[in-house]
Amino acid sequence: MDERYDVVVIGGGAAGLSGALTLARARRSVLVVDAGQPRNAPAGHVHNYLGREGTPPAELLAIGRGEVEGYGGTVVTGRVAAVHREDDGFRVELDGGAAARARRLLLATGLTDELPDVPGVAARWGSTVLHCPYCHGWEARDSAVGIVSTGAMGVHAATMWRQWTDDVVLFVHTGVEPTDEEIEQLAARGVRVVRDQVTGLEGGADVRLASGELVARDAVVVTPRFTANADLVAGLGAVPVPMEMNGVVVGSFLQADPTGRTDVPGVWVAGNVGDMSAQVIVAAAQGLKAGAMLNADLIEEETAHAVAQERSVAA
Template identity: 45%
Template sequence: MTAALQADVVVVGAGPAGLASAIALARSRRDVIVVDAGTPRNAPADGAHNVLGQEGVAPLELLARGRSEAQAYGVRIVPGKATGASGMVDDFTIEVDSGAVCVRARRVILATGLKDDLPAVPGIAEAWGHSVLHCPFCHGWEVRDQRIAVLGRNENALHQVMLFRQLSDNVTLFLHDAPEPTDEQWEQLAALGVCVVTPRVERLVVNGTQVRAVEITGGRSFDMDAVVVAPRFVAQTALYEALGGALTTTPYGEQITADARGTTAVPGVWAAGNATDLSGMIASSAASGVMAGAAVHGDLSIADLAHAVQERRNLLPAATGTSN
């Protein structure tokens, strides 16, 4: 039997963006439902960084606090995966778990996030979020002064080398799938004192979640403490496309296009967080959620005002008589 729920706004995604948007709306006394698939992208990480006042907090603890705050304002959280979307302004339907639950709402906020498509190298998945990382701002401090390997996947490899070289004097570039450096890039790598290994990487030698070495074709291995990879970012856009939205292609992947307030090209639909900004970190994703929540409340307020004016007009007695 399908459970039917109704709200002013349905938020899909319970990460920093989704929860922040829900709180902003609920504090303005909007009825909000958040659909939570329970698979946050940063769950493997030991800690979240660059989160003002919450430095190093465990990601799952941060989200648990956010859920509690949202629920304290009356937000309803529905566990499950949003598997379908349809409708239009004032009459959207989000299906959860293939129709086990249906949420109808006047407005939609998509905070569906993204997935990291990691290189198919044994050992990467096991250490991902611990000693295999991609962002110097999120986890670079934790591997400072260590032996860092940059696993090349595309032309972004040199950029990663440059940023991580600021954190350690011992950085090695494994070209792997990255293109051969240009003459200028070879000069830059030499100036940074970065060694370059050209054979492909076969596997990472990992003890639990800790990288011990990088093994290349031929069996030679290099002792390392951390490995930097460049994941392909895959935004979760299926619901947006189901509602008629078109995606925008960026150098990092496809995403939902939205303005600074989260407004998309689909009337009644807003987007926030990594679904619309593939490079967004926790703090910026939460900020985009607040802005989207505020924008949706403003949009609903305009609609409510227009409705109230029309109702008042309907109740006024019709003008009678003639004028001279």
């Protein structure tokens, strides 16, 4: 597979496949390398994706792969081990020894949800343990929801989820104690506050407290730390920066301009690696934009090269 491509896309989720589709339709040679471990794999369905509402994540990706390949793009399942600057492009090395060369890179590796260290949370992640009301709020409507606060975002999560149900309990756990103003806000919205250590989840999503009490819940909301999967390009100079929300660091991301272009020449990003709040449809849109801008960048380079050749002939 030691071939040269216009663009190698690292990550075959919605962002990566959308970028690859755009490039393939622009008659670019494009390779997508995907490890096959999408962030939304535990979820049953994709939501808020107009025209694809309720589609299982694996089905959406299978459709996307077929579309990319239908326009001449190449999609392989594998893990990128390293990326190096090489001449006027990059060398992308895969586990197992295979490698490819690229004029440009599109990083669509997503992020890692670093879950709270509470027994039972990881096993229920994506089913009865949730974090995004726009992803799962409708499915949890009118149910008993618990917010397990392990930071300063507990009150924010509680007031958000109150939109979908009137039965919300905020478990302060190891989180920041709500201010008097926040207590007033929570009380006004009917959110109960429990100040006790959460020792684990049982059953579907019942919350066991240090006191021994078991609080019945249908779903539990946690606030993970959202860490950009960007180690591959750190050696190129692309280093994630902290992401703040309401003055609190909640994760990291790779900075880029609105087109996805980073400060590292030849490297673009799309999806959650550069935007932790991007849902699937937004990630796909970012992939489209990055793909189009990558093509434009390549056209600019090719035009400059053609002009230089014409001038040399004329001389």
